Amino acid sequence: xxxxxxxxxxxxxxxxxxxxxxxxxxxxxxxxxxxxxxxxxxxxxxxxxxxxxxxxxxxxxxxxxxxxxxxxxxxxxxxx
Numbered sequence: 001x002x003x004x005x006x007x008x009x010x011x012x013x014x015x016x017x018x019x020x021x022x023x024x025x026x027x028x029x030x031x032x033x034x035x036x037x038x039x040x041x042x043x044x045x046x047x048x049x050x051x052x053x054x055x056x057x058x059x060x061x062x063x064x065x066x067x068x069x070x071x072x073x074x075x076x077x078x079x080x
Contacts, residue, residue, distance in 0.1 A: 040067055 044067055051057065052064050 040070075044068065
């Protein structure tokens with residue numbers, strides 16, 4: 001009977017540890033994503049206003065517009 005109780009306690013501890021590890025992994029992933037978004041936002045802010053629509057540099061314009069759609073204020077969830 002005691003061995004059965006110990007096995008049940010071990011199972012509960014292992015389940016709790018697995019849940020904690022899963023939660024920690026998700027939190028770390030979310031933190032890493034926020035750091036990336038912050039860095040991309042800083043990069044976008046560094047692009048001079050006159051260069052954002054400069055037809056002489058279509059690659060920069062395309063990159064800026066693509067990032068604006070992904071990183072822009074409208075693209076971020078309200079909880080961020």
